[in-house]
Every structure is written in C-alpha cells, then in structure tokens.
Amino acid sequence: MQLSLYAAAFAALAFPAFAQDAPIRQTIQSQLDAMQADDFPTAYTFASPTIKRVFGPVENFEAMVKKGYPMVWQHQAVKMLELRTVAGNLWQRVMVTDATGRTYLLDYKMIETPDGWQIDAVQLLPQAGVGA
Numbered sequence: 274m275q276l277s278l279y280a281a282a283f284a285a286l287a288f289p290a291f292a293q294d295a296p297i298r299q300t301i302q303s304q305l306d307a308m309q310a311d312d313f314p315t316a317y318t319f320a321s322p323t324i325k326r327v328f329g330p331v332e333n334f335e336a337m338v339k340k341g342y343p344m345v346w347q348h349q350a351v352k353m354l355e356l357r358t359v360a361g362n363l364w365q366r367v368m369v370t371d372a373t374g375r376t377y378l379l380d381y382k383m384i385e386t387p388d389g390w391q392i393d394a395v396q397l398l399p400q401a402g403v404g405a
Contacts, residue, residue, distance in 0.1 A: 297365050297383050298353045300390040305369075308338060308346045321384050321393040342395065344371040345379070354378075 300319050307316035313335040317325070320334065328334040338346050350370035357364055365381045382394035 294356055297356060297363065297381075297390050300383070301353070301365060301367060301381050301392065302351065304392060305345055305348060305351055309348060313338070319392055321386065321391040323393055324391075342379075342397065344369050344375070344377045345395075347372045349374070 304316045304319035307313070307319075314331050316338075317331045317334050320328075324334070328337060348369045349372055352368040354366040354368055357366075363383045365383055367379045367381060368376055369379060370376050377400075378398040380396045380398060381392055382396075383390050384393045385391075
C-alpha cells in the first residue's frame with residue numbers, strides 16, 4: 274500500500290501536466306464546439322483575462338477567429354495531442370481538420386484562473402515541409 278502511495282506521489286510530481294489533461298482538453302473542446310455553433314459569446318468565456326483585454330468586445334474576438342483561424346471556427350474534426358510544459362507554461366497541441374479536409378496543428382497556451390482553465394494564446398504551427 275505504501276509503495277503505491279509513493280509511486281502516485283512521484284508520478285504527480287514528475288508529470289504535473291498530466292494531472293491537468295482532462296480539464297484543459299475539455300476547455301479547448303468546449304470553445305471549439307461553441308465556435309462551430311457560432312456561439313462566440315460562449316466561446317469567449319474560455320479566453321483568459323489577457324485575451325479579453327487585447328480584443329475587448331466579443332465581436333472583435335469573433336472577427337479575429339473568423340479571419341485568422343477559420344480552421345477552428347469551421348472544423349470537422351479535432352484531435353488532442355500532447356500536453357507539455359515549456360518554460361513553465363502548459364501548452365496543449367491540437368490537430369484540427371477544417372471543412373475542406375485539410376489538417377492543421379495548433380498550440381494552446383493554458384492558464385489556471387479562479388474560473389478554471391482558460392486559453393491564454395493560440396499558435397498556428399507551420400505546415401510540415403513549408404518554409405525557408
């Protein structure tokens with residue numbers, strides 16, 4: 274019994290990101306579901322206070338998503354990949370397939386707030402084989 278407690282404690286310390294896996298993935302999926310339903314007021318509730326300060330009214334956020342991230346707004350499939358810690362921040366990698374069947378990789382920076390996990394940044398990763 275005591276050995277299992279030590280193993281569990283070690284796992285929790287060694288892999289802190291894994292303890293957050295399900296709530297982080299649920300936050301991202303909930304935002305994606307709201308966007309797909311054109312419910313941007315709900316989608317905006319999953320954004321961090323920093324994002325809300327940058328974009329102001331939800332209409333600005335909606336315009337940014339529709340113009341800059343159409344693959345998340347009108348997606349047909351989402352696959353959560355690895356959650357990792359980079360420079361003390363939690364980043365969730367997500368593979369999104371858009372309405373035309375093209376796939377994209379995005380990194381979601383997550384922060385824990387009094388309201389739960391929220392999205393603090395999203396980065397669209399370069400496509401494989403593209404670039405200088």
